Amino acid sequence: MLLLQLLLDGIQSGAVYALMAVGFAIVFGMTRIFHYSHGATYLIAGYGFYACTSVFGLPWYLSVLAAIVLSAGFGALVQLLVYRPVQRDAGSFFTVFVASFGVGVVVENLLAMMFGSGFLSVTSPLSRAQPIMGLYISQLGMIIVGTAPLIFLALNYFFDRTSVGLALRGLADNPDLVTVYGLSAKSLFLIALVLGSLLVVPAAVFQTITAGLTPSAGHRVMLISLAATIIGGIGSLRGAGLGGLLLGVAESLSFWRLPAGWSDAVTFLILLAFILLRPSGLLGQKVRV
Amino acid sequence: MNLVIRTLSAAAMSLAVGGQAMAQDAYDIGALFPLSGHTAAFGEMYRSATSLAVEHINADKFLDKPLTVTFEDSQAQAQTAVVAMNKLVRVAQVPVVLTGFSAVSKAIAPLGERDEVLVINGGASSPDLAGLSPYFYNVIPLANDEVKTLLPYLAEEMGARKIALVYVDDPLGQAVVETLGEDAPKNGMELAGSFAISSSTSQFASIAARVRQTGADAVFLAYFGQQLISLAKQLRDAGVEVPFVGISTIGDPNFIADPAGEGTIYVSQKTDWGADDALTRRFVDGYREQFGKEPTPYDANYYNATMIVAKVIDELESDGLEVTGKAIRDKLAEIRSFRVVGGELEFHDDGTVTVPSQINLIENRAVRVVQ
Numbered sequence: 001m002l003l004l005q006l007l008l009d010g011i012q013s014g015a016v017y018a019l020m021a022v023g024f025a026i027v028f029g030m031t032r033i034f035h036y037s038h039g040a041t042y043l044i045a046g047y048g049f050y051a052c053t054s055v056f057g058l059p060w061y062l063s064v065l066a067a068i069v070l071s072a073g074f075g076a077l078v079q080l081l082v083y084r085p086v087q088r089d090a091g092s093f094f095t096v097f098v099a100s101f102g103v104g105v106v107v108e109n110l111l112a113m114m115f116g117s118g119f120l121s122v123t124s125p126l127s128r129a130q131p132i133m134g135l136y137i138s139q140l141g142m143i144i145v146g147t148a149p150l151i152f153l154a155l156n157y158f159f160d161r162t163s164v165g166l167a168l169r170g171l172a173d174n175p176d177l178v179t180v181y182g183l184s185a186k187s188l189f190l191i192a193l194v195l196g197s198l199l200v201v202p203a204a205v206f207q208t209i210t211a212g213l214t215p216s217a218g219h220r221v222m223l224i225s226l227a228a229t230i231i232g233g234i235g236s237l238r239g240a241g242l243g244g245l246l247l248g249v250a251e252s253l254s255f256w257r258l259p260a261g262w263s264d265a266v267t268f269l270i271l272l273a274f275i276l277l278r279p280s281g282l283l284g285q286k287v288r289v
Numbered sequence: 290m291n292l293v294i295r296t297l298s299a300a301a302m303s304l305a306v307g308g309q310a311m312a313q314d315a316y317d318i319g320a321l322f323p324l325s326g327h328t329a330a331f332g333e334m335y336r337s338a339t340s341l342a343v344e345h346i347n348a349d350k351f352l353d354k355p356l357t358v359t360f361e362d363s364q365a366q367a368q369t370a371v372v373a374m375n376k377l378v379r380v381a382q383v384p385v386v387l388t389g390f391s392a393v394s395k396a397i398a399p400l401g402e403r404d405e406v407l408v409i410n411g412g413a414s415s416p417d418l419a420g421l422s423p424y425f426y427n428v429i430p431l432a433n434d435e436v437k438t439l440l441p442y443l444a445e446e447m448g449a450r451k452i453a454l455v456y457v458d459d460p461l462g463q464a465v466v467e468t469l470g471e472d473a474p475k476n477g478m479e480l481a482g483s484f485a486i487s488s489s490t491s492q493f494a495s496i497a498a499r500v501r502q503t504g505a506d507a508v509f510l511a512y513f514g515q516q517l518i519s520l521a522k523q524l525r526d527a528g529v530e531v532p533f534v535g536i537s538t539i540g541d542p543n544f545i546a547d548p549a550g551e552g553t554i555y556v557s558q559k560t561d562w563g564a565d566d567a568l569t570r571r572f573v574d575g576y577r578e579q580f581g582k583e584p585t586p587y588d589a590n591y592y593n594a595t596m597i598v599a600k601v602i603d604e605l606e607s608d609g610l611e612v613t614g615k616a617i618r619d620k621l622a623e624i625r626s627f628r629v630v631g632g633e634l635e636f637h638d639d640g641t642v643t644v645p646s647q648i649n650l651i652e653n654r655a656v657r658v659v660q
Contacts, residue, residue, distance in 0.1 A: 005498040009527075013492050117329045118543050119515030127526045136498070136528040210526060211491050212519045216326075220491060252495040260496050261458045261487040 001134050006252045012141040014248025015148035016203045018241040020221050021228030023199030025240035030172045030192040036100040039218025040107035041197045045071040045204035046213045047111050053122050067201050075197030079190050112215040121212035144206045227271045233281025242282050315357045319377035319386040323365035328514050338588035342595035353606055367396035378404045384614035385598050391415035398422040406614040411590030416464040420639035424618055427642050428594045435536040436468040438646045439556040444476040449506040451481040456511035458485040465511040481505045493520050497527030507531055513538035521549035540585050550651045557586040559631045559645035572630045593629040
């Protein structure tokens with residue numbers, strides 16, 4: 001029963017990690033920008049949700065909507081005001097990374113000044129687990145486990161069946177060819193940033209209610225996203241999702257026999273094992289959705 | 290160019306001379322607190338209480354010169370603290386440094402001994418802070434003593450027989466594991482499970498599953514800072530219904546104010562804010578008036594530490610002795626016993642302290658003394 005409970009908890013964490021990772025993988029896979037401020041997007045969505053519910057007293061659906069608008073707006077602003085000017089001046093991969101890292105640090109400090117550096121969370125009865133046949137399951141946990149596959153199905157449709165989705169896949173494969181076909185690479189970059197930012201919102205809202213928020217939480221989001229992207233195979237969105245799920249389940253199952261302090265080590269062990277034994281990751285290098 | 294260099298040199302010299310003059314016009318002590326980072330809430334608390342004590346000391350004018358404090362940010366990290374400690378000792382040339390947090394205390398204690406600067410800890414309770422250095426003193430009881438105080442209450446008043454422990458894997462946590470392992474059986478209890486967590490862990494639902502499996506009557510949280518709230522919240526959400534218990538690290542105002550802290554039992558040094566002795570009344574009333582909230586035991590510790598330093602300096606002035614770190618340390622070791630907020634405080638040779646203790650219950654987001 002304990003093993004089953006740990007598996008269930010791991011699937012919940014894995015669903016959250018998968019959403020974080022796919023958001024990062026979209027930006028990295030499509031634009032080749034190491035979007036370190038993905039963690040900052042998570043913070044903006046989480047703190048936005050917290051502020052709307054706990055400070056302004058808005059209903060939860062309006063708060064989620066505000067988190068969506070804030071994170072999408074932030075993604076667009078970062079692309080327009082940071083990445084695009086840096087890349088226009090022939091900024092290298094590392095220059096863009098440093099700029100992204102800088103944005104992440106600034107956002108972290110701004111949020112600490114606005115909300116304090118302490119722990120914040122949104123209280124909801126949905127996060128309280130109830131025993132069902134010996135297993136403790138919360139309604140919120142079931143919602144996130146149910147929502148994540150729906151989002152991935154929608155993404156699947158978007159990248160397979162819509163012209164913008166196909167153009168984004170083309171951007172990942174050959175950015176020069178995209179412009180030959182008359183498409184705007186600038187617009188596609190912007191769409192990739194906004195889409196990647198939107199995907200982190202469900203994870204941020206779920207975590208704000210269940211685990212709480214601190215201004216430094218973005219670093220862990222980045223760690224998980226990066227590890228899952230490498231494990232899944234750089235360029236593969238499905239791989240990133242599976243990588244996130246694998247990390248969540250492995251982290252939770254590690255509590256079965258290992259001391260609890262090993263959870264972070266488990267993440268790195270899996271990452272190291274993939275780098276050494278299967279550098280292309282679970283689903284290879286090409287962008288396939 | 291020469292004119293510019295001469296002007297800058299003159300300005301630098303005048304600033305240096307001015308700084309020395311200012312230092313000579315006051316007794317300046319140092320405070321090395323976490324003013325940013327994960328534990329900044331503690332640092333702000335320590336700073337508030339220290340500032341209040343300085344305000345009261347200077348209002349009374351019982352020292353020949355006013356007392357001032359130079360605050361530096363340790364970020365609760367050893368490396369940052371060492372740099373800040375060197376700045377306090379070399380630049381500000383303070384004879385005393387107030388500090389908190391085990392890692393910081395252990396990192397700066399050798400520097401204090403080397404430079405004959407007295408270091409006083411009011412926030413860290415790791416047992417290895419005992420006998421750390423001849424220049425290191427604690428005004429807070431250490432964790433092993435607190436655990437021993439709490440266990441009889443758990444056994445007799447709460448009827449606990451099995452305890453599960455969740456602890457941060459640092460010297461404080463290790464000390465609680467050892468003390469619980471040794472002393473729980475002496476009180477008719479069993480340590481049913483102990484779960485170490487790294488300070489970076491943020492998902493605790495799986496730990497809750499292990500804790501539930503132990504069938505414990507109480508869960509001991511040897512944890513501190515903002516993760517304490519996240520841990521307690523996630524344990525509650527994941528169906529852990531038995532009471533949380535702990536030591537003075539639980540007395541974090543953010544934890545007390547959070548719904549996750551409701552029903553928690555913890556031990557701390559005695560802090561009867563309703564006591565009618567003049568010292569306690571002045572501290573409590575002054576704190577409430579200035580900060581608009583109830584003080585915590587940590588506030589009392591730093592208020593007491595600053596008051597003790599002032600009393601020792603007063604004694605040195607009466608004896609006509611120079612106020613240095615060594616002189617303050619020697620006089621403190623000679624006096625040993627001080628009347629402070631909360632009662633009588635007595636220092637031991639190993640730098641530890643004996644103070645009265647109390648058992649607290651967090652109820653309706655406030656603290657109620659239950660024993």
